[in-house]
Amino acid sequence: AALKSYTVDKGMAGGAPGAPATYVGMCHLFCDSVESFQAGFGPHAQEIMADIPNYTDIAPVMQISEVVVG
Numbered sequence: 001a002a003l004k005s006y007t008v009d010k011g012m013a014g015g016a017p018g019a020p021a022t023y024v025g026m027c028h029l030f031c032d033s034v035e036s037f038q039a040g041f042g043p044h045a046q047e048i049m050a051d052i053p054n055y056t057d058i059a060p061v062m063q064i065s066e067v068v069v070g
Helices: 036-053
Strands: 005-010 023-030
Touching: none
Parallel strands: none
Antiparallel strands: 005 023
């Protein structure tokens, strides 16, 4: 219920010609507030994080941001 929408990005290239993408992929989760995200994600965090090695050996990087232009 906390999740309003999401996007999934696949890295294609870096900024310079021929450079690899900085990230293989990204997922953006949109919630009304940090508290809303934490309330929705928190109870499932252990299960979600435990599933990551099932599809990649890349360590995830998390960042919480505010959308300033939509």
